Amino acid sequence: MAxxxxxxxxxxxxxxxxxxxxERVARWKCLVRRNNMFGPxxxxxxxxxxxxxxxxxxxxxRTEQFDYVVSGRGVMTIDGVDHPVAAGDLxxxxxxxxxxxxxxxxxxxxWLVIEVSGPGMAEGVPDRAANGVRAEVVDLRAARDVDALDxxxxxxxxxxxxxxxxxxxxxxxxxxxxxxxxxxxxxxxATTGSTSVPLRPGVAVGxxxxxxxxxxxxxxxxxxxxxxxxxxxxxxxxx
Numbered sequence: 223m224a225x226x227x228x229x230x231x232x233x234x235x236x237x238x239x240x241x242x243x244x245e246r247v248a249r250w251k252c253l254v255r256r257n258n259m260f261g262p263x264x265x266x267x268x269x270x271x272x273x274x275x276x277x278x279x280x281x282x283x284r285t286e287q288f289d290y291v292v293s294g295r296g297v298m299t300i301d302g303v304d305h306p307v308a309a310g311d312l313x314x315x316x317x318x319x320x321x322x323x324x325x326x327x328x329x330x331x332x333w334l335v336i337e338v339s340g341p342g343m344a345e346g347v348p349d350r351a352a353n354g355v356r357a358e359v360v361d362l363r364a365a366r367d368v369d370a371l372d373x374x375x376x377x378x379x380x381x382x383x384x385x386x387x388x389x390x391x392x393x394x395x396x397x398x399x400x401x402x403x404x405x406x407x408x409x410x411x412a413t414t415g416s417t418s419v420p421l422r423p424g425v426a427v428g429x430x431x432x433x434x435x436x437x438x439x440x441x442x443x444x445x446x447x448x449x450x451x452x453x454x455x456x457x458x459x460x461x
Contacts, residue, residue: 225415226396226433228258232268232424241269242322243278253334253426254402260431261400261453262339262377268404268426270332271296271325279322286376287315288336290362290447292406295327300357310363312381314373319357334404336449340376362447380450386410386439394435399450401429406447409440421446 235251249270256263264285271277271294279299289298291311298307300321307313307323315321317340325331356373362383370378379399383406386392394401403412403426410421414435419427421437421444429435431453437446 225417226430227412227414227417227419227435228254228428228430229412229419230254230426230428235268235270238269241271241277242280244276244322244324245278246272246275248275248277253404254428258428258430259400261451263400263451264337264339265335266402266404266426266428266449267335267337268292268332268424269335270330271323272330273325273328276324277322279320281320282315282317282340284317284340285337286317286340286374286378287338288334288370288378288381288449289313289315289323290334290336290381290404292332292334292404292447294325294329294331296323296325296331298323298359300359305359307359310361310383312360312362312368314356314358314360314370316357316374317376321357334447336378336381336402338377338451377452378449379452382448383445384437384448385443385445386437387443388439388441390443391436391438394429394437394448396429396431396433396453398452400431400453401448401450403427403429403437403446403448406445408442408444410444411438411440412436413438
């Protein structure tokens with residue numbers, strides 16, 4: 223395994239006026255994009271809406287998506303139906319879905335967007351029948367681990383919430399899947415080879431194909447969201 227990491231923080235986000243034709247000003251930061259990785263990612267992003275603001279309803283005609291709510295409360299409109307969402311909810315968006323989100327709470331609504339090339343556009347990833355895909359809101363704090371193929375047809379494979387108690391560690395290995403981690407609470411370190419990255423809320427770590435890292439918790443433990451995506455067998459220099 224090679225020492226490969228993509229590290230991003232939420233410092234200096236951009237301002238997006240009327241996101242997707244919505245209302246008011248969102249804050250946005252790209253954490254990982256396809257030119258940093260080897261799999262068919264579009265991007266992993268963090269978006270934030272102030273109270274009363276909205277990201278407009280739009281059609282997913284070529285990409286599939288997970289949205290994970292980090293903090294705040296809102297309403298996600300999926301194909302014309304309103305769904306209340308709050309911290310810990312995972313929203314699945316398959317091809318052909320129309321969705322948008324509004325902040326209905328008193329605090330900022332912060333969520334992660336994991337957007338990937340849809341089936342038929344992801345090289346090396348077999349197509350699946352579309353009759354099993356569905357757009358839903360899943361309580362990830364209850365489920366902890368979601369098989370993406372229960373909802374989507376494309377290259378996403380898994381979404382997890384991981385809580386490490388103090389002095390515990392977990393290994394992430396990017397063999398047939400790449401991983402992106404986002405720190406939610408606590409502190410820790412992500413270590414690969416001679417590189418050690420401090421983890422705190424808002425720090426994201428991408429693990430490209432053929433990379434590996436050990437995630438260790440700090441004195442108060444650490445909780446992170448991690449999403450995994452299938453990559454072609456010869457990606458990243460594999461032979």
